[in-house]
Amino acid sequence: MKRQLPIKGASGASGSGHGKKAPQELENVLKQHFGYSGFRGKQLEAIEAVLSGRDCFCLMPTGGGKSMCYQIPALVKSGIVLVISPLIELQENQVASLKSKGIPAEFLSSTQTSHNKQKIHEDLDSGNPSLKLLYVTPELVATSGFKAKLTKLYNRGLLGLVAIDEAHCISTWGHDFRPSYRKLSSLRNQFPDIPILALTATAVPKVQKDVISSLCLRNPLILRASFNRPNIFYEVRYKDLLDDVYSDISNLLKSSGNVCSIVYCLERAVCDDLTMHLSQQGISSAAYHAGLNSKVRSSVLDDWLSSRTQVVVATVAFGYRY
Numbered sequence: 001m002k003r004q005l006p007i008k009g010a011s012g013a014s015g016s017g018h019g020k021k022a023p024q025e026l027e028n029v030l031k032q033h034f035g036y037s038g039f040r041g042k043q044l045e046a047i048e049a050v051l052s053g054r055d056c057f058c059l060m061p062t063g064g065g066k067s068m069c070y071q072i073p074a075l076v077k078s079g080i081v082l083v084i085s086p087l088i089e090l091q092e093n094q095v096a097s098l099k100s101k102g103i104p105a106e107f108l109s110s111t112q113t114s115h116n117k118q119k120i121h122e123d124l125d126s127g128n129p130s131l132k133l134l135y136v137t138p139e140l141v142a143t144s145g146f147k148a149k150l151t152k153l154y155n156r157g158l159l160g161l162v163a164i165d166e167a168h169c170i171s172t173w174g175h176d177f178r179p180s181y182r183k184l185s186s187l188r189n190q191f192p193d194i195p196i197l198a199l200t201a202t203a204v205p206k207v208q209k210d211v212i213s214s215l216c217l218r219n220p221l222i223l224r225a226s227f228n229r230p231n232i233f234y235e236v237r238y239k240d241l242l243d244d245v246y247s248d249i250s251n252l253l254k255s256s257g258n259v260c261s262i263v264y265c266l267e268r269a270v271c272d273d274l275t276m277h278l279s280q281q282g283i284s285s286a287a288y289h290a291g292l293n294s295k296v297r298s299s300v301l302d303d304w305l306s307s308r309t310q311v312v313v314a315t316v317a318f319g320y321r322y
């Protein structure tokens with residue numbers, strides 16, 4: 001695996017790994033690597049908690065900046081940050097963005113080529129891995145082979161933090177329950193002195209309680225950021241009262257300017273049909289649903305994220321590939 005330049009501010013792999021840093025130092029790391037002038041909401045508190053070795057449950061709205069809560073520790077703490085996340089698209093996207101900033105990150109998933117997988121495993125098995133962040137799905141964490149790999153990393157002092165993104169998926173009370181998340185409950189016992197950071201945007205108290213107890217978090221710092229999003233508003237329009245739903249959607253998209261949008265539909269055929277309608281109206285759009293192969297879906301996502309396509313017309317398959 002290609003060696004990267006040393007990350008400024010990181011403790012060496014053989015260091016104590018406690019990673020205690022003054023807020024100003026952490027802010028400097030944020031500025032230097034991400035170009036942002038300061039931390040948002042509860043980011044700093046979450047970062048300081050995990051750097052001090054404490055478990056943390058962090059509730060922040062979508063787009064609130066949850067990933068920074070484990071990306072900064074990855075840059076200042078010794079060892080690898082294991083990021084458990086349910087969506088391969090988001091993993092790919094975050095890894096690409098980190099790599100573009102020179103931060104050594106990888107993901108291990110079914111979509112990764114076997115050559116790349118081998119390089120990642122070689123790096124993990126080396127005495128001094130270059131990786132700072134490794135993204136995996138909960139399904140992979142549950143396999144005996146990967147568990148053994150993690151144990152080896154841990155025994156060599158190379159596991160710095162476990163971050164569990166979309167942590168509400170562990171709760172049967174949540175809307176996105178995913179059985180493999182339940183198996184993450186063994187991590188706390190398996191790696192007793194490694195902090196666990198659970199992140200979610202789902203605010204229901206029952207789910208929060210369930211996440212904390214299912215993950216066996218020990219005296220976690222519980223952080224709740226504000227959910228007030230002044231830039232978001234909701235409007236309901238009744239389909240039955242509209243003359244032509246497709247025209248209404250295309251007019252709305254045109255009047256909103258050239259903004260990035262998602263239109264969710266219940267059926268694949270409607271996605272294809274509406275995409276055709278929007279394209280005929282001169283709106284750059286693409287369909288995304290489980291009937292399309294994974295290569296097409298990846299390219300639709302890439303085009304949308306990089307603003308080459310303005311509108312994605314999708315079923316719930318958008319964001320659910322694992």
Ligand SMILES: Nc1ncnc2c1ncn2[C@@H]1O[C@H](COP(=O)(O)OP(=O)(O)OP(=O)(O)O)[C@@H](O)[C@H]1O
Binds near residue numbers: 036038065067
């Ligand atoms: N301190 C900061 N200042 C400015 N921008 C920030 C800061 N922290 C994060 N961001 C940016 O905010 C955006 C959203 O961050 P991020 O993707 O981590 O949100 P999230 O909470 O994980 O959202 P989601 O729930 O959708 O996963 C990203 O572009 C990120 O770079």
